[in-house]
Amino acid sequence: xxxxxxxxxxxxxxxxxxxxxxxxxxxxxxxxxxxxxxxxxxxxxxxxxxxxxxxxxxxxxxxxxxxxxxxxxxxxxxxxxxxxxxxxxxxxxxxxxxxxxxxxxxxxxxxxxxxxxxxxxxxxxxxxxxxxxxxxxxxxxxxxxxxxxxxxxxxxxxxxxxxxxxxxxxxxxxxxxxxxxxxxxxxxxxxxxxxxxxxxxxxxxxxxxxxxxxxxxxxxxxxxxxxxxxxxx
Numbered sequence: 001x002x003x004x005x006x007x008x009x010x011x012x013x014x015x016x017x018x019x020x021x022x023x024x025x026x027x028x029x030x031x032x033x034x035x036x037x038x039x040x041x042x043x044x045x046x047x048x049x050x051x052x053x054x055x056x057x058x059x060x061x062x063x064x065x066x067x068x069x070x071x072x073x074x075x076x077x078x079x080x081x082x083x084x085x086x087x088x089x090x091x092x093x094x095x096x097x098x099x100x101x102x103x104x105x106x107x108x109x110x111x112x113x114x115x116x117x118x119x120x121x122x123x124x125x126x127x128x129x130x131x132x133x134x135x136x137x138x139x140x141x142x143x144x145x146x147x148x149x150x151x152x153x154x155x156x157x158x159x160x161x162x163x164x165x166x167x168x169x170x171x172x173x174x175x176x177x178x179x180x181x182x183x184x185x186x187x188x189x190x191x192x193x194x195x196x197x198x199x200x201x202x203x204x205x206x207x208x209x210x211x212x213x214x215x216x217x218x219x220x221x222x223x224x225x226x227x228x229x230x231x232x233x
Contacts, residue, residue: 009075010075010077014081014085016067017067017085017088020064022144024060024061024096025095025137027056027057028095028098031050031098031099031102032098032129032132032136034046035047035129036129038109039105039126043109044110044113047107048106048110051103060092061095065089065092084213091143091209095202098136098202101195101202108188108191112185115184115185116185118182118185118189119175120171121168121171124167124171125196128196131160131164132196135161135204136199136206139203139206139210143209146210147210151214152211154204162200165197168193169190172189172193
């Protein structure tokens with residue numbers, strides 16, 4: 001088999017795997033949106049759809065893992081190509097985790113159906129989720145276009161998600177202190193906020209993979225984090 005034919009086969013295999021990544025990314029974006037909307041509307045049916053939809057995300061990750069392993073075994077990619085294949089595995093793993101967090105939010109929505117609104121928490125959570133959803137879209141665009149600048153912009157924007165999380169965390173603490181009857185709902189809302197904050201971290205990890213793909217090096221500077229809640233006694 002000629003080297004040109006091998007290269008062509010590798011390119012086709014890689015295009016197939018990356019098409020799966022884009023499909024998986026679209027499902028995860030929809031999961032984030034669905035989870036946030038189900039919470040805002042206290043919509044149990046939509047929350048159930050998000051939970052059930054996670055199976056398709058998991059199945060795509062399994063498929064990507066299998067196909068990436070096959071490419072490595074059959075095509076014996078060189079260093080640069082191997083880096084690309086390994087990045088696919090890492091991106092799909094991060095997408096799967098974001099899908100899991102969306103599913104967790106949907107689970108808590110079913111618990112909160114009969115609870116009242118707590119201040120502006122629902123609006124704040126929707127804003128956080130929307131920001132993460134846009135970051136994910138941009139991170140995937142950066143991945144397909146090998147756009148280092150856009151990837152860095154996504155990384156920088158995670159700071160805003162952390163700041164929104166900090167503000168909401170403090171607001172929920174205030175509501176719990178003012179009325180102990182709010183504690184249960186506030187704890188669920190806090191875990192939802194933390195799930196969204198962690199989604200942002202996984203989106204950032206995808207953006208970091210883009211920079212690694214383009215430059216061959218991982219970002220040197222430690223990523224700025226604004227989650228200061230661990231400092232609160």
